[in-house]
Amino acid sequence: MDQSIFHDPEREEREAKFARPEYAFQFRTGMQTAKRKPVSLGKWRVLAAGEDTAKGIAELMGGTPSLKFPEKEHNFEVLTDSDSVEIVLSGPDAIEDKFMMWGPNGLPIHECDGVRSLMPDDKGELCGCTGSLKERKSKSRAGKAPGPNVVVSFRLAGLGYDLGMGRWIGTAWQFAETVHEVKDALDDVEGEALVRLEIEHREFTNDDGELVKYKVPVMTVLGSYNDAIAEER
Template sequence: MGLRIFETDPDAKPQEREEYKRPEYAFQFRTGMQVNKKPVSLAKWRVLAAGQDTANGIAELMGGEAREFDATKEHDWVIMTDSESVEIVLSGADAIEEKLIQWAGPGLPIHECDGVYSLMQDDLGELCGCPATLKERKEKHRKKKGPGPGIVVTFRLAGLGYELGVGRWIATSWLFAEVVHEVKEALDQINGEALCRLEIEKVEYTKDDGELVSFKKPVITVLGSYADAVAEER
């Protein structure tokens, strides 16, 4: 028999949390997927889309074939694209929402902060208690005892893909978290919407002991004004 403490003290029963809400997006970019319940890093973008028309438009723009994914979810189509790079449009630095986050389950954040102060409603603005050094932060996150990057990038696809609606990519890479301030500084130099390149970059180098190191990292490069780019094409 389980604990029955809430029968004797109903006021102590935890209140149900409201579902963690995000804006609606027409599509989501992913750099990985689950294979046999294990995470796999991809060399080309995987995109989840809401509806067949959106999925077909992304497949036409980025290559790959659109197929039905999960009819029970809002994003019910998936495209394994042929592209490791795509041009996107960002509305400005505010299109990138920086935070560290730890989840208890889908839609249930148990820790959310900017690295120093809490972003959770219950203790908003209070010290978050995270370690001071990046090394310690990474180690706690690796052990599932602390938050990791949850950087939300909201964008449109450039060119003909602009009409497909607003999409997002959630960056969970520490490598991206370490340089995202540089991207936002570059966006601040653009008047209006910015044309950017979003890519999965493959990095390889040989260590002093001869060991070959190879990994993939997401990169955003600010190219310039989107309005100027459109005007040049015309």
């Protein structure tokens, strides 16, 4: 079979290198408007693979499943009624905290743990990221350095193992700066941990006397999932 002149074997090879595990659903804290303007949400938005998964999400968190992206694997969208949900994590390894920068083709051009590269071609070598956390944040916001990319893999506590694994990718600096505390708390739990994942609404008064409202994702380790189940029986 003749291949298109636009066939790009190098791209396919790179995509294969960066292939991620399959997830039944993905949590999001934002979306784009029809004019591609980003919007921060006060309730969880969930992309689900298939109608059955979407219905399960809606039953637990509210909202109505909608076939939003028919051409994609996660084709259903649920704009839930929940800003908080209990999830189950296998342990600290369920959180992968790293830094990433993306290229114009939608593929990563930099991926590291803050010290060494995680890219397939130079994995383990010094990544070149230097400076204090404040300096890195400033460079990232200026588009000159990678930003946080914290991948959390979890199950939904209210649905047991029925829906399979989900994930949420945290890119907020406020969350990234405290994720080590969450991992430390998970390390203290034997077995699976019950965790509350929420979009917390905060506000403060700036130097001009104006009230500033914003949202930040927060994870709170509640304890052992097995102990929580035992107490319900």
